[in-house]
Amino acid sequence: MSTMVAFASADSAPPGGARLPLPVVFLAPAVAIVFLVSIYPVFDALGLSLFRTRYAEKLEFVGLANYVALWNDPATWSAAVHSLVYAAASLALAIPLSLGLALLLDAKLPMRSTVRTFVILPWVMSQTVVALLWAWILNADFGPVVWAIHQTTGSRPAMLASPIGAMVALVVVNVWASYPQATLLLLAAVQTIPKELHESAHVDGANAFQRFRYVTFPQIKPTLAVVLIQLTLLYFNMVTLIFTLTGGGPLASTETLAVRVLKVSFEDWNIGRGAALGLVITVVNFAFSAFYVRVLKPSDPGGAS
């Protein structure tokens, strides 16, 4: 607390007024807007979730009835299963893919920076754009994917019209949209590994797999953990891609918990219950993050940076 603060407050005071210290002046506007738009709404949601509502109106205090209703609603549980399937299947594909691409982009390649640009490209696309591009690629009447399947199997499946097909398509599209973020992080981690480590392992007769297992992997493990958490939360909270590609359908087969918040709130207009489900999702997010901080701590050597 400090001389700097004292110094700041002593700085050429304007006539006719006491001055606030610089940190207060500098922090107040940012803190105010974040409070208004991010923190206050959480408490507002908490209040709403305890009321029976009609449109945006609070009708009567019902205690935990909205939470109980969610618990007893089979749609909540099937949405939870969809969230789990969606996140787990996406992770199972995205982690090896992004790691493989990071290793590839780290290797000596011709035109390496151009290749990197191409491979990272999906990163800039919004989930809406991704959904539209893929809706067209997967189009059952004119799309190239259906045509390729038609050529090899003789049938023309309408992927997005069947519950399983829609989930498979959604996972593939999700992986395509999200691997660049993971690849960027892993590439940065792989690049920090000193080349001498690989060379000496090579001299000692380690093959490519052993070099990955005993040199690369231990060095990137913390980053891999960060990627795992980031993607898990991203997938668990994802709304836009699912909503714009499948709308949660067919037959609610791709309706995850996060998508359900949007539908309960703005399609059924049951905003008390929507707020309750949104809070449940927030709690899961924080619990997961806390768990991750605890798991990661021992492997974080510096801590300070």
Added chain:
Amino acid sequence: MTPGRNAAMIGLTLAACVFAAGPLVWGLLTSIKPATQVVAYPPQLLPTSPSLEHYATVWQQSNFPVYFRNSLIVTAVSVATSLALAVHAAYALARFDFRGKSALMFAILATSMIPGIAILVPLYNLSVKTGLYNSLAGMVIVYTAWNVPLLVWLLKGFFEKVPRELEEAAQIDGCGPFRLFYLIVLPIARPGLLAGAIMAMMAVWNDFLIGYTLAVSDQKRLVPYGLYAFISNIGIDWGQLMAATVLALIPVIFAFLIMQKWLVQGLMAGAVKG
């Protein structure tokens, strides 16, 4: 490296590029195909007579230019405002010690972890109550607030790297803390400001949910919701839809190319991590 291994690497690289860029290339080719060829089966890769007719239709006969203008305004204003708020907050956190600082920093980090979907309903209510529902201003305020936590963390890192000696020297020369910040520290942190601006710009331009929740009229729609509205119409014209999609991508591709240099050097990691 053996020739066989080399060939395998090149094959893998090509496959990766096709996988990453293929969907966009397919959309791009569709957008310049004549309408009859768009709906040909089996699908044809290359346009027989490329034309920009779909782009002309989207730009002249749909409301897309309005969405585009709205998105440009909302993105520019919210990015500028959130940067202005965040540089000050970040500097205060990077350079000064005060009671409750670590609690405040934790709170800022925690707010960036609140999933947007959880507070859409309260934000909708708040915008109705304050009369900001269905206005660009309402969306600007929400996006500004959503950008601030990430920007504060990013910029704090940049300010911490500005050498303290420089500031001390300026202070000895009689420079007060406010002038010191605006005339000396801020110009040095310019690369950080640019990186932050681009990250924030992509986040705002690409977001669907706020535009979907806080704007109801066609005149206030942003690009992502506008695109979605195209597809939910009956009888989608895929040529036009792909043209609109390509148009929507132009600003972010542009931002991406500016950022290229950092990406290639792997330096974005810190920023991506937030």
